[in-house]
Amino acid sequence: xxxxxxxxxxxxxxxxxxxxxxxxxxxxxxxxxxxxxxxxxxxxxxxxxxxxxxxxxxxxxxxxxxxxxxxxxxxxxxxxxxxxxxxxxxxxxxxxxxxxxxxxxxxxxxxxxxxxxxxxxxxxxxxxxxxxxxxxxxxxxxxxxxxxxxxxxxxxxxxxxxxxxxxxxxxxxx
Numbered sequence: 001x002x003x004x005x006x007x008x009x010x011x012x013x014x015x016x017x018x019x020x021x022x023x024x025x026x027x028x029x030x031x032x033x034x035x036x037x038x039x040x041x042x043x044x045x046x047x048x049x050x051x052x053x054x055x056x057x058x059x060x061x062x063x064x065x066x067x068x069x070x071x072x073x074x075x076x077x078x079x080x081x082x083x084x085x086x087x088x089x090x091x092x093x094x095x096x097x098x099x100x101x102x103x104x105x106x107x108x109x110x111x112x113x114x115x116x117x118x119x120x121x122x123x124x125x126x127x128x129x130x131x132x133x134x135x136x137x138x139x140x141x142x143x144x145x146x147x148x149x150x151x152x153x154x155x156x157x158x159x160x161x162x163x164x165x166x167x168x169x170x171x172x173x174x
Contacts, residue, residue, distance in 0.1 A: 002026070002061040012064045019049065022096070022104030028071045029059040029154065030087050030112045031166065034120070038140055041080070041124065042131040043152070049099040052130060055152040059109075068110035076114070080132065081123030087112030091165045097153035105154065111166055137167060 001012035004025035018025050032039040041058065045051045058079045062071040069089065076082040090113045096106040124132055135143070141159045144151050158166060 001064055003064055015061065016048070018061075019099070019103040019105065022106050024094075024106045024108060025061060026068075027059060027061050027105075027107035027109040028068050028075065028112065029109050029158070030057045030072045030076060030114060031090075032057040032076070032082070032085065032087075032114045032116055032120070033137075033167075034116050034118050034134065036137050037118075037134045038137050039080075039120075039122070039132060039134055040140065040155075041129045044126065044128050044130050046127065049101060049103045049105075050152045053152045054150055055155050056158065057114075059154065069112065072110075072112045072114075079125055079128040081125065082120065085114040085116060085120075087114035090168070091162065093158070093162050093165075095154060095157045097157065099153055107154070109154075111158070111162075113166065137163075 002015050002018045002025045003010055004013040004018045004023040006013065006023060013023060039057045040054050042054050043050055043052060058075045060071065060075040062068055072087045076085055090111045092110055094108045099105050122132055141163065144156055144159050148156050
Protein backbone atom coordinates (compact mmCIF):
# COMPACT_ATOMS: atom_id res chain seq x y z
CA UNK A 1 0.00 0.00 0.00
CA UNK A 2 1.20 3.47 -0.94
CA UNK A 3 0.49 6.62 1.10
CA UNK A 4 -1.72 8.62 -1.32
CA UNK A 5 -4.10 11.53 -1.11
CA UNK A 6 -7.71 10.72 -1.89
CA UNK A 7 -10.22 13.56 -1.57
CA UNK A 8 -7.60 15.59 0.31
CA UNK A 9 -6.90 12.87 2.89
CA UNK A 10 -3.75 10.75 3.10
CA UNK A 11 -4.60 7.06 3.11
CA UNK A 12 -3.09 3.70 2.05
CA UNK A 13 -3.94 2.79 -1.56
CA UNK A 14 -2.74 -0.11 -3.71
CA UNK A 15 0.30 0.77 -5.85
CA UNK A 16 -1.27 -0.10 -9.21
CA UNK A 17 -4.47 1.81 -8.36
CA UNK A 18 -2.41 4.88 -7.39
CA UNK A 19 -0.79 4.89 -10.83
CA UNK A 20 -3.97 4.04 -12.74
CA UNK A 21 -5.83 6.94 -11.09
CA UNK A 22 -2.85 9.31 -11.12
CA UNK A 23 -3.25 9.96 -7.41
CA UNK A 24 -0.74 12.25 -5.70
CA UNK A 25 1.37 10.01 -3.44
CA UNK A 26 4.53 9.89 -1.37
CA UNK A 27 7.80 8.69 -2.84
CA UNK A 28 11.51 8.51 -2.04
CA UNK A 29 14.39 8.86 -4.51
CA UNK A 30 18.08 8.33 -3.80
CA UNK A 31 21.20 9.42 -5.67
CA UNK A 32 24.47 7.75 -4.64
CA UNK A 33 27.47 9.83 -5.66
CA UNK A 34 31.24 9.43 -5.71
CA UNK A 35 32.63 12.91 -6.30
CA UNK A 36 30.92 14.06 -9.50
CA UNK A 37 29.91 10.52 -10.52
CA UNK A 38 26.36 9.27 -10.00
CA UNK A 39 25.30 5.63 -9.73
CA UNK A 40 22.29 5.02 -11.99
CA UNK A 41 20.25 1.89 -12.58
CA UNK A 42 18.45 0.39 -15.53
CA UNK A 43 15.05 -0.79 -14.36
CA UNK A 44 14.35 -4.52 -14.68
CA UNK A 45 12.45 -5.57 -17.78
CA UNK A 46 9.79 -7.14 -15.56
CA UNK A 47 8.73 -3.77 -14.06
CA UNK A 48 5.10 -2.91 -14.79
CA UNK A 49 6.01 0.60 -15.87
CA UNK A 50 9.13 2.09 -17.47
CA UNK A 51 10.89 -1.30 -17.81
CA UNK A 52 14.43 -1.12 -19.17
CA UNK A 53 14.71 2.64 -18.72
CA UNK A 54 17.58 4.24 -16.81
CA UNK A 55 16.75 5.93 -13.51
CA UNK A 56 18.48 7.43 -10.50
CA UNK A 57 20.21 5.09 -8.02
CA UNK A 58 16.92 3.92 -6.54
CA UNK A 59 13.38 5.09 -5.92
CA UNK A 60 10.30 3.73 -4.25
CA UNK A 61 7.18 4.47 -2.26
CA UNK A 62 7.50 4.49 1.53
CA UNK A 63 5.40 2.11 3.55
CA UNK A 64 2.56 3.58 5.55
CA UNK A 65 4.10 5.61 8.43
CA UNK A 66 7.67 4.75 7.28
CA UNK A 67 10.22 7.51 7.80
CA UNK A 68 11.53 8.65 4.38
CA UNK A 69 15.20 8.37 5.46
CA UNK A 70 14.63 4.82 6.73
CA UNK A 71 12.87 4.03 3.44
CA UNK A 72 15.90 5.31 1.48
CA UNK A 73 18.25 3.03 3.44
CA UNK A 74 15.88 0.06 3.04
CA UNK A 75 15.58 0.44 -0.73
CA UNK A 76 19.32 0.85 -1.26
CA UNK A 77 19.66 -2.53 0.43
CA UNK A 78 16.69 -4.21 -1.31
CA UNK A 79 17.34 -2.94 -4.86
CA UNK A 80 21.13 -2.75 -4.96
CA UNK A 81 22.50 -4.68 -1.98
CA UNK A 82 24.05 -1.45 -0.68
CA UNK A 83 24.54 -1.31 3.07
CA UNK A 84 26.22 1.19 5.39
CA UNK A 85 25.14 4.36 3.57
CA UNK A 86 22.97 6.92 5.29
CA UNK A 87 21.62 9.33 2.65
CA UNK A 88 21.10 12.99 3.55
CA UNK A 89 17.85 14.76 2.71
CA UNK A 90 18.44 17.05 -0.28
CA UNK A 91 15.03 18.36 -1.32
CA UNK A 92 11.34 17.66 -1.80
CA UNK A 93 9.97 17.77 -5.35
CA UNK A 94 6.48 17.26 -6.74
CA UNK A 95 5.93 16.14 -10.31
CA UNK A 96 3.30 14.51 -12.51
CA UNK A 97 4.27 12.42 -15.53
CA UNK A 98 2.81 9.75 -17.78
CA UNK A 99 4.84 6.54 -17.50
CA UNK A 100 3.20 4.45 -20.23
CA UNK A 101 0.26 2.05 -20.47
CA UNK A 102 -2.12 4.74 -19.20
CA UNK A 103 -0.26 4.98 -15.88
CA UNK A 104 0.63 8.25 -14.17
CA UNK A 105 3.19 9.06 -11.50
CA UNK A 106 2.07 12.04 -9.43
CA UNK A 107 4.64 12.05 -6.67
CA UNK A 108 5.64 14.17 -3.73
CA UNK A 109 9.23 12.95 -3.53
CA UNK A 110 11.73 13.21 -0.69
CA UNK A 111 15.10 13.17 -2.46
CA UNK A 112 18.22 11.94 -0.71
CA UNK A 113 21.90 12.02 -1.68
CA UNK A 114 24.53 9.64 -0.28
CA UNK A 115 28.24 10.14 -0.79
CA UNK A 116 30.43 7.06 -1.09
CA UNK A 117 33.87 5.83 -2.06
CA UNK A 118 34.62 4.37 -5.52
CA UNK A 119 34.88 0.82 -4.15
CA UNK A 120 31.24 0.67 -3.00
CA UNK A 121 30.00 -2.94 -3.33
CA UNK A 122 26.82 -3.09 -5.41
CA UNK A 123 24.79 -6.30 -5.84
CA UNK A 124 21.67 -5.49 -7.89
CA UNK A 125 18.48 -7.44 -7.23
CA UNK A 126 17.57 -8.81 -10.71
CA UNK A 127 13.85 -8.46 -9.92
CA UNK A 128 14.40 -4.71 -9.60
CA UNK A 129 17.52 -3.80 -11.60
CA UNK A 130 18.79 -4.93 -15.02
CA UNK A 131 22.12 -3.04 -14.86
CA UNK A 132 23.97 -0.28 -13.05
CA UNK A 133 26.65 2.17 -14.10
CA UNK A 134 28.57 5.14 -12.78
CA UNK A 135 28.42 8.32 -14.87
CA UNK A 136 29.58 11.90 -14.41
CA UNK A 137 26.61 14.09 -13.44
CA UNK A 138 27.09 16.53 -16.33
CA UNK A 139 27.64 13.71 -18.82
CA UNK A 140 24.41 12.16 -17.55
CA UNK A 141 22.50 15.44 -17.95
CA UNK A 142 23.82 15.73 -21.52
CA UNK A 143 22.94 12.11 -22.30
CA UNK A 144 19.41 12.60 -20.95
CA UNK A 145 18.99 15.70 -23.13
CA UNK A 146 20.25 13.84 -26.23
CA UNK A 147 18.32 10.58 -25.67
CA UNK A 148 15.39 11.26 -23.30
CA UNK A 149 13.57 8.09 -24.40
CA UNK A 150 16.21 5.97 -22.63
CA UNK A 151 15.49 7.52 -19.22
CA UNK A 152 12.56 7.55 -16.80
CA UNK A 153 10.37 10.66 -16.78
CA UNK A 154 11.33 11.41 -13.19
CA UNK A 155 15.08 11.35 -13.89
CA UNK A 156 14.50 13.71 -16.84
CA UNK A 157 12.56 16.03 -14.52
CA UNK A 158 15.11 15.86 -11.69
CA UNK A 159 18.03 16.72 -13.99
CA UNK A 160 16.17 19.17 -16.23
CA UNK A 161 14.38 21.17 -13.55
CA UNK A 162 15.93 20.48 -10.14
CA UNK A 163 19.61 19.59 -10.60
CA UNK A 164 20.94 22.55 -8.60
CA UNK A 165 18.44 21.96 -5.77
CA UNK A 166 19.30 18.26 -5.53
CA UNK A 167 23.07 18.34 -5.97
CA UNK A 168 23.80 21.77 -4.45
CA UNK A 169 27.52 22.36 -4.05
CA UNK A 170 28.36 19.60 -6.53
CA UNK A 171 26.89 21.71 -9.35
CA UNK A 172 27.48 25.23 -8.02
CA UNK A 173 31.23 24.93 -8.61
CA UNK A 174 30.83 24.16 -12.32
